[in-house]
Amino acid sequence: MREVIRAENLEKRFDDFVAVKEVDFSVAEGEAFGFLGPNGAGKTTTMRMVQCVSPRSAGYLEVLGMDPTTHAREIKALLGVVPQEDNLDPELTGYENLRTYARYFGVAKDVAEERIARLLAFVEMEKKKDVIIEHLSGGMKRRLVLARALVNDPRILVLDEPTTGLDPQARHLIWDQLQGLQAEGRTIVLTTHYMEEAERLCDRLVIMDHGGVLVEGSPADLIDQTIGRHLLEAEAVPAVLSCLDRHGVEYDLVGRLVLVPTDDPARMTSTLLQECGSIRLATRPTTLEDVFLKLTGRRLRE
Numbered sequence: 001m002r003e004v005i006r007a008e009n010l011e012k013r014f015d016d017f018v019a020v021k022e023v024d025f026s027v028a029e030g031e032a033f034g035f036l037g038p039n040g041a042g043k044t045t046t047m048r049m050v051q052c053v054s055p056r057s058a059g060y061l062e063v064l065g066m067d068p069t070t071h072a073r074e075i076k077a078l079l080g081v082v083p084q085e086d087n088l089d090p091e092l093t094g095y096e097n098l099r100t101y102a103r104y105f106g107v108a109k110d111v112a113e114e115r116i117a118r119l120l121a122f123v124e125m126e127k128k129k130d131v132i133i134e135h136l137s138g139g140m141k142r143r144l145v146l147a148r149a150l151v152n153d154p155r156i157l158v159l160d161e162p163t164t165g166l167d168p169q170a171r172h173l174i175w176d177q178l179q180g181l182q183a184e185g186r187t188i189v190l191t192t193h194y195m196e197e198a199e200r201l202c203d204r205l206v207i208m209d210h211g212g213v214l215v216e217g218s219p220a221d222l223i224d225q226t227i228g229r230h231l232l233e234a235e236a237v238p239a240v241l242s243c244l245d246r247h248g249v250e251y252d253l254v255g256r257l258v259l260v261p262t263d264d265p266a267r268m269t270s271t272l273l274q275e276c277g278s279i280r281l282a283t284r285p286t287t288l289e290d291v292f293l294k295l296t297g298r299r300l301r302e
């Protein structure tokens, strides 16, 4: 598959603070690629370099075969950007916001009208297209920002926390729309601190922390390689810990819980129940949150 973004040893410094350090990643055409990490991990800073709005301090970066330092205009014309903060013009309507962008990108008037109508339908905002932005809900604004990012018919869609702050229904709608866009063949690059979003949308992702990349892979690979498919959670009482030790089972202690990776949750459950009597335990699929916890000792959202 053709590579559309490549970063090697990418670095961004603000004075003597290194916000992004020695980051490597590559994005293939048509895939959904994610940056998952807690606040301050360096996700937005990385995205801004890709979007050609913040020059890199060191390293190599190529977007659609071009260097953002020398070809910012050409790259920007081929990107659709959903920034972290909604920056729609609050005094204009949704339709007017889209039309302003179409003019900015020099889209011919008749093409723009047809495209804006199609995009408003796509994000389910036809009925509200003439309402001024400040009278819309957060989810509606987010959908309009997504539609606006598509006005120039971009090859790559770059989204910085597309669903932060939205309720579950609004979030699911955006997820469906992003999956639809990927099915059309567009490349999707997104940042998120929601592990569910990363698991659901991303073919591959990097997990970032403190400006660096911890691991890269598909959600399933990262889970398999770091922990395994299932986790058993039990109270970290002495009877449980000594039972696990007796059986030579590895575990992690997190607060008052013991987390036990297992390929056979039913067997592990019955062993513990037989040997420890009445204890509280549960098994569940491993998540990327668990992967992050395992790698850093911290939760994604603390």
Ligand SMILES: Nc1ncnc2c1ncn2[C@@H]1O[C@H](COP(=O)(O)OP(=O)(O)OP(=O)(O)O)[C@@H](O)[C@H]1O
Residues within 6 Å of the ligand: 014, 017, 019, 037, 038, 039, 040, 041, 042, 043, 044, 045, 046, 084, 193
């Ligand atoms: N213009 C700037 N000047 C100085 N420091 C900055 C600047 N922009 C970002 N930083 C710092 O760089 C680090 C990474 O910030 P960044 O916004 O990339 O994190 P993030 O992973 O996107 O986090 P969030 O999930 O909160 O958006 C933070 O410590 C931030 O304070």
